[in-house]
Amino acid sequence: RRPKNFPPGPPVLPILGNILHLNLQNPLEDLEKLRKSYGDVYSLFLGPKPNVVINGVKAMKEAMVIKAAEFAGQPQDTFLQDVFSEKGVILADYSTSWREHRRFALMTLRNFVLQGRSCHRYMHRCSCSGKQLIDSVNGVLFSCAMLCHKLVCVVSFTGKTLCPQVMFHNVAFNIICQVLFGTRYEYDDEFITTIIQCVTEITKITNGPWAMLYDTRSSELVLRLLNEHKKTRVPGEPRDFLDCYLDEMEKKAEDSSFSEDKLIFTALDLLFAGTDTTSNTLLTAFLYLMNHPHIQEQCQQEIDRVLEGKDQACFDDRHQMPYIQAVIHESQRIANTVPLSVFHSTTKDSELMGYSIPKGTMIIQNLSSVLNEEGQWKYPHEFNPENFLNDQGEFVKPDAFMPFSTGPRMCLGEGLARMELFLIMVTLLRKFKFIWPEDAGEPDYTPVFGGTVTPKPYPMKVQHRL
Numbered sequence: 001r002r003p004k005n006f007p008p009g010p011p012v013l014p015i016l017g018n019i020l021h022l023n024l025q026n027p028l029e030d031l032e033k034l035r036k037s038y039g040d041v042y043s044l045f046l047g048p049k050p051n052v053v054i055n056g057v058k059a060m061k062e063a064m065v066i067k068a069a070e071f072a073g074q075p076q077d078t079f080l081q082d083v084f085s086e087k088g089v090i091l092a093d094y095s096t097s098w099r100e101h102r103r104f105a106l107m108t109l110r111n112f113v114l115q116g117r118s119c120h121r122y123m124h125r126c127s128c129s130g131k132q133l134i135d136s137v138n139g140v141l142f143s144c145a146m147l148c149h150k151l152v153c154v155v156s157f158t159g160k161t162l163c164p165q166v167m168f169h170n171v172a173f174n175i176i177c178q179v180l181f182g183t184r185y186e187y188d189d190e191f192i193t194t195i196i197q198c199v200t201e202i203t204k205i206t207n208g209p210w211a212m213l214y215d216t217r218s219s220e221l222v223l224r225l226l227n228e229h230k231k232t233r234v235p236g237e238p239r240d241f242l243d244c245y246l247d248e249m250e251k252k253a254e255d256s257s258f259s260e261d262k263l264i265f266t267a268l269d270l271l272f273a274g275t276d277t278t279s280n281t282l283l284t285a286f287l288y289l290m291n292h293p294h295i296q297e298q299c300q301q302e303i304d305r306v307l308e309g310k311d312q313a314c315f316d317d318r319h320q321m322p323y324i325q326a327v328i329h330e331s332q333r334i335a336n337t338v339p340l341s342v343f344h345s346t347t348k349d350s351e352l353m354g355y356s357i358p359k360g361t362m363i364i365q366n367l368s369s370v371l372n373e374e375g376q377w378k379y380p381h382e383f384n385p386e387n388f389l390n391d392q393g394e395f396v397k398p399d400a401f402m403p404f405s406t407g408p409r410m411c412l413g414e415g416l417a418r419m420e421l422f423l424i425m426v427t428l429l430r431k432f433k434f435i436w437p438e439d440a441g442e443p444d445y446t447p448v449f450g451g452t453v454t455p456k457p458y459p460m461k462v463q464h465r466l
């Protein structure tokens with residue numbers, strides 16, 4: 001039974017609860033129908049206890065921003081919490097340890113990636129020509145250059161049509177590996193292929209990335225790299241996230257929340273959360289750009305104009321590229337990559353939109369309902385960069401743009417993800433034209449639902465521009 005003044009919801013069946021109200025292969029349409037019947041805040045029984053689903057900008061802001069501390073908990077009575085006594089950031093309850101680790105991860109990402117304070121020099125010698133090709137201190141830029149090099153090889157040596165899935169997963173995985181472990185893997189490396197397969201399988205389980213984060217194959221990887229780091233590190237001269245964490249452990253008192261176990265789980269969180277999300281967004285962006293060639297051309301005109309005479313793009317160039325910014329944000333809106341966010345829970349008895357929600361209730365944020373909410377967007381149901389442009393052609397970001405969620409638990413990789421999306425898209429669109437192959441039939445935009453949403457696999461034809 002629903003508690004007193006609890007949000008309304010569909011009638012509950014014994015044992016099954018409301019499970020029959022949802023198509024578990026893709027519940028998003030059913031969740032939208034329930035919103036029409038029961039309003040922006042409603043309840044669902046997915047087990048013996050009722051959960052609350054939050055929809056639309058207004059309710060989302062009241063819960064996640066205005067009443068942030070009350071809605072930032074993590075369900076503590078799930079199977080997962082029982083299995084894993086230690087957690088990284090994602091599954092950690094709203095606690096001092098979560099706060100310390102989140103702050104530390106944000107600061108390290110900022111220093112290493114966004115401000116480019118990396119001690120690494122990344123170099124690549126082409127296996128075909130033997131020439132030293134790429135040399136960079138910024139891991140994200142290095143990965144962009146590697147991706148371009150890979151495409152040049154594919155375009156020159158094969159039939160010019162490729163399946164971009166593996167390519168985009170590799171680039172996102174390598175970027176986060178560089179930040180965490182100061183290492184990267186070749187595109188055909190057997191190890192990277194296995195781990196990426198594991199990441200993508202896991203994220204197809206509903207709410208999966210968060211449900212199966214700590215797969216043993218990946219934990220073994222982190223443990224091996226941690227042991228190697230311990231042998232080669234110079235204290236006070238961190239090369240990457242692992243070194244920074246080890247430095248921090250030495251600085252802190254013995255009873256601090258920093259420990260080697262915690263380090264492994266935190267690194268796994270970043271590895272998983274940072275791979276499939278960015279790559280699926282890129283896959284969606286290129287699917288739409290190939291099938292909207294006029295939008296792709298307009299991006300290329302802006303890139304050519306702003307980068308004229310420059311070797312490569314840098315993140316600051318985004319301020320001169322309102323159209324590209326609009327296209328990237330629109331791709332994120334349409335991609336709807338993490339539609340149900342990470343499940344939260346209430347940290348105390350709370351009120352939301354006039355309803356009472358007891359402490360410990362599981363909260364499902366339906367981000368999808370915000371990203372295509374009517375009244376918030378000029379064109380809520382179509383791919384149109386105008387959603388992010390004003391009448392003067394300037395880039396504007398509406399309040400309803402929440403693919404990273406909002407509030408104190410919002411994605412901590414947002415800065416890195418935005419840098420990756422910008423640099424990868426600008427670098428690729430500058431060099432190549434992406435074409436939907438003539439024999440590929442009509443594009444199928446239907447997404448495959450999971451903890452992260454993916455476009456169905458598709459082919460891509462690539463041509464040199466310059």
Ligand code: HEM
Nearest residue numbers: 090273274277278338341342404405409410411412413417
């Ligand atoms: C386009 C790419 C990305 C999208 C759409 C995305 C989206 C999200 C969303 C919706 C959440 C849940 C926030 C909440 O609980 O309210 C989240 C959490 C998180 N994301 Fe991302 N993410 C992306 C990229 C990344 C990257 C690159 C990293 C790693 C560097 C990352 C690391 C995390 C972590 C650690 C959390 C948990 C934060 C916490 O609980 O305090 N994400 N992300």
